[in-house]
Amino acid sequence: MIIRVRTNLGMERLTISDEITLVQLYEIISKKMQLDLKYVAIENEKHVLFKESQKSVKLSELGFENGSIVYLKPKLIDREKIEREKLEKEIEEKEHEEENKWKFGGLEVEPNFEITKSTTEEEILELEKEWDLEQEKQNKRSLYDRLKEGKIKIPYHIQKRQQNLGKHSLSMAVIDWLEETKPKISHQEKGHCIGVEFDHQSGNVFHTFLRNSNYDIPRVGYLFGSVNSDDSVTVDFIYEPPQKVLSESQRVSIIENEEELDLMIKISEFLGLKPVGWIVGHKPRKSKRKLLKAWQIIQASRVQARFGHHAVTIVACPRKSGKAQFEAYQVSDQTVQLILQKSVRLSSRGYTLDFFESVIVEKEKKLAAGSYFFMITIPIIIHKSFLKNNFFVENRGPWNRGDLSVYLMTNKEKSWEEKLSDPHLLLFLAKMEIFSMRTDFPKLCNQIKTKEKIASGFTVLLENF
Numbered sequence: 286m287i288i289r290v291r292t293n294l295g296m297e298r299l300t301i302s303d304e305i306t307l308v309q310l311y312e313i314i315s316k317k318m319q320l321d322l323k324y325v326a327i328e329n330e331k332h333v334l335f336k337e338s339q340k341s342v343k344l345s346e347l348g349f350e351n352g353s354i355v356y357l358k359p360k361l362i363d364r365e366k367i368e369r370e371k372l373e374k375e376i377e378e379k380e381h382e383e384e385n386k387w388k389f390g391g392l393e394v395e396p397n398f399e400i401t402k403s404t405t406e407e408e409i410l411e412l413e414k415e416w417d418l419e420q421e422k423q424n425k426r427s428l429y430d431r432l433k434e435g436k437i438k439i440p441y442h443i444q445k446r447q448q449n450l451g452k453h454s455l456s457m458a459v460i461d462w463l464e465e466t467k468p469k470i471s472h473q474e475k476g477h478c479i480g481v482e483f484d485h486q487s488g489n490v491f492h493t494f495l496r497n498s499n500y501d502i503p504r505v506g507y508l509f510g511s512v513n514s515d516d517s518v519t520v521d522f523i524y525e526p527p528q529k530v531l532s533e534s535q536r537v538s539i540i541e542n543e544e545e546l547d548l549m550i551k552i553s554e555f556l557g558l559k560p561v562g563w564i565v566g567h568k569p570r571k572s573k574r575k576l577l578k579a580w581q582i583i584q585a586s587r588v589q590a591r592f593g594h595h596a597v598t599i600v601a602c603p604r605k606s607g608k609a610q611f612e613a614y615q616v617s618d619q620t621v622q623l624i625l626q627k628s629v630r631l632s633s634r635g636y637t638l639d640f641f642e643s644v645i646v647e648k649e650k651k652l653a654a655g656s657y658f659f660m661i662t663i664p665i666i667i668h669k670s671f672l673k674n675n676f677f678v679e680n681r682g683p684w685n686r687g688d689l690s691v692y693l694m695t696n697k698e699k700s701w702e703e704k705l706s707d708p709h710l711l712l713f714l715a716k717m718e719i720f721s722m723r724t725d726f727p728k729l730c731n732q733i734k735t736k737e738k739i740a741s742g743f744t745v746l747l748e749n750f
Contacts, residue, residue, distance in 0.1 A: 286300075286301065286302075286303050286349070286350065286351040286352075286353075287299065287300055287301075287351055287352060288301055288310070288349065288353055288354075288355065289352065289353070289354045289355070290314060290318070290354075290355055290357060291354055291355070291356045291357065292318075292356075292357045293358075297317070297318060299313060299314070299317060301313060301344075303343070303344050303345040303349065303350075304343060304344075304345070305343070305344060306340065306341055306342060306343055306344070307335060307339055307340050307341070307342055307344065307347065308340040308341060310344060310355075311327065311340075314327070314355075314357070318357075326357070326358045327355055327356070327357060328355065328356040328358065329347075329355060329356075330353065330354050330355075332356060335347075404529065404540075409529070409531060409538055410531070413631040413632055414632060416631055417630050417631055417632050420627050420630075420641055421641055467642075467643065467644060467645055467650075468619065468623060468628070468644040468645065469644070469645040470619070470644050470645065470646045470654045470658050471619070471658070472617070472657070472658050473617035473618065473619065473661055474661075475661065476615035476661040476663055477516065477594040477595050477615065478512075478516060478517065478518050478595050478596075478597050478615055478663055479515065479516045479517050479663075479664075480517045480518075480613075480663060480664040480665065480666065481517065481518050481519075481520060481597050481599070481613040481663055481664070481665040481666070482510075482517065482518070482519040482520065482665075482666055482667075482668040483520045483599065483611060483613070483665055483666070483667055483668065484510075484520055484521055484522065484667075484668060484669065484670035484672075485667045485668070485669060486669070486670065486673070486674045487520065487521070487522050487523045487670065487674055488523075488601065488609060488611055488667075489609065489674075490523070490674045490678065491504065491506060491523050491525075491564060491566060491601060492566065492601055492603075492609035494566070494678075494681065495566045495567075495601065495602075495603070496603070496607075500567070500568035500569065500602075500603065501568065502530055503530060503535055503536075503537050503565065503566060503567040503568075504525065504528070504537070504565070504566045505525070505526075505528055505537045505539060505563060505564065505565045505566075505584075506523040506524055506525040506526070506563065506564045507523070507524045507525075507526065507546075507549075507560055507562075507563050507564075507588075508520045508523060508560065508561050508562040508563060508564055508597070508599065509521060509522050509523070509524060509549070509553045509558050509559065509560055509561065509708070510522075510558055510559075510561045511557070511558055511559065511561065512559075512561060512593075512595045516595065518561045518562065518595055518596075518597055519561075519668065520561060520562070520597075520599070520670075521556075521558055521670040521671070521672050522558075522670065522672050522674065522708045522709075523564055524546075524549045524679065524708070524712070525678055525679055525680050525681065526539050526540065526541070526542060526545070526546065526680060527539075527540040527542050527545075527680045528540060528680070535567065535568075536578075536580045537565065539584075545679070545712070545716065548712060548715045548716065548722070549708075549712055551715075551722065551726070552708065552711050552712060552715060552726065552730065553708070555726055555727050555729075555730030555731065555734075556672075556708075556730045556733065556734050557734055559592075560591075560592045560596070561592065561595065561596055561597065562588060562592065562596040562597035562598060562599065563584065563585070563588045563596075563598060563599075564598075564599040564600075564601060565581055565584075565598070565599075565600055565601070566600075566601035566602065567600075567601075567602055568602065568603075569602055569603055569604075569605075570602065576636050576655075576656050576657055576660070577598070577600070577614060577616075577636075577656050577659075577660055578635065578636055578656065579633035579634055579635060579636065579637060579638050579639075579656060580633070580634075581598070581600075582616055582620065582638060582656050582659050582660070583624060583629060583631065583633070583638075585598040585614070585615070585616045585620075586616050586620050586621045586623075586624035586625075587624065589615065589616060589621050590621050590624065590625055594618070594621075596615075597613050597614070597615055597663055598613070598614045598615065598616070599611055599612070599613050599614075599665070600612045600613075600614065611665055612662070612665065613662070613663040613664070613665040614660050614661060614662055614663055615660075615661045615663055616659050616660060616661070617658075617659055617660075617661060619659075620659040623638075623640075627641075628640055628641060628642070628644075629641075633653075636655060636656045636657075637653045637654065637655050637656065638653060638654055638656065638659065639652060639653045640652050640653065640654075646658070671706065671733075671734070671736070672706050672707065672708055672733075673703060673706045673707045674707065674708075674709065675692070675696060675704075675707055675710075676688075676692055676707045676709040676710035676713065677692070677709065677713075678709055679709055679712055679713075684713060684716070684717075686717060686750075688713065689710075689713065689714075689717075689719075689747075689750060690750065692704075692710065693747065693748075693750070701739040701743075701744050702732075702733070702736065702738065702739055705729065705733060705739055705743070706733050711726075711729075711730070719746070719747075719750070720743070720746075725743070728740065729743055
């Protein structure tokens, strides 16, 4: 049959089947007349809009016959709504880009201090103080300037009320909105990780360092393992980066050795693993309450921002009996957001986080909040990894090529599969360039992962090392 389509430009005739549905007619009109139906209303002969429920109904059942007319009329366009949606979409895309910057392998999580082995404790404290002062200075700048530069993002409908005011004026709507959106510090009941399976041998090796130092030297490390389908995390080994202990506060500053860390990441990927968090070991707590210190909360937030929301924090400290005790935590999404927004002072000490601007804590405006607001306890159980921990742990002392000879002689009765299933040894082999990262490591790590017999090419080279 023929359907006549009436527009403000004239009449168009379309030959169609009476068996098609109304939505198919819409598609034909859109294609034939090159119209975006988002901005066009379609009415029947009585100038009544078709209902949403009629779209899947056949034309013959809707009373269409040969010569029927439909009218196309432009919809009233809410230009302000379109502009608002466009602006909100741009903001969302920008936020998505910002979010992706914190993924592992992207930019460093702020602050990006250059801390080396030669950096003294006083210099680190001075760097933190300078960073705090800079952020405080930024926060004291006029709200108008910060709004203009996009430092503060406000909704479009609030922004519109600001446009007609003078350069240094703020509408009450903006002021009210800023008050309403002050962070309300609250405790998050559940984390993104439902539980941790922690390799017992890795934990013991890490705890040995603490015990040998009589718990006077705190220690940190990155956890490597996998995120399971049920949102639990399995930890298979610990990598200990270069680090510096600040004796006065018993804090640990990680000296980022990107080259070494990249090697460890690549090796873990060849083994089917990835970074899943960090571990910190320290002397027994004086308080009975199991709380993370401010610096541990800040570091945990950076780790979750960098490695993903499943990343966990494990705390190692001894019981009264001297045996190792491991506890698992996450920090809340709000905590990570506050760290990324640079709202927290790096000079925070003890068990409280200090803020540059007031936040709402238990219905009161405060400049600090206790660490228990930011912590989520995660269940932890012990498991046995397919990897071993017999080689000398990195960054506890200098490595040299003779360490490999000592290791091979000490473990000569063990099979090559067992001897090479050690991530610390694999990192040593990569750093000493004994095997090629491009050609040898993928094959070697696959044999370790699948528990295949190690190829003779690897063993012959090591036997004659």
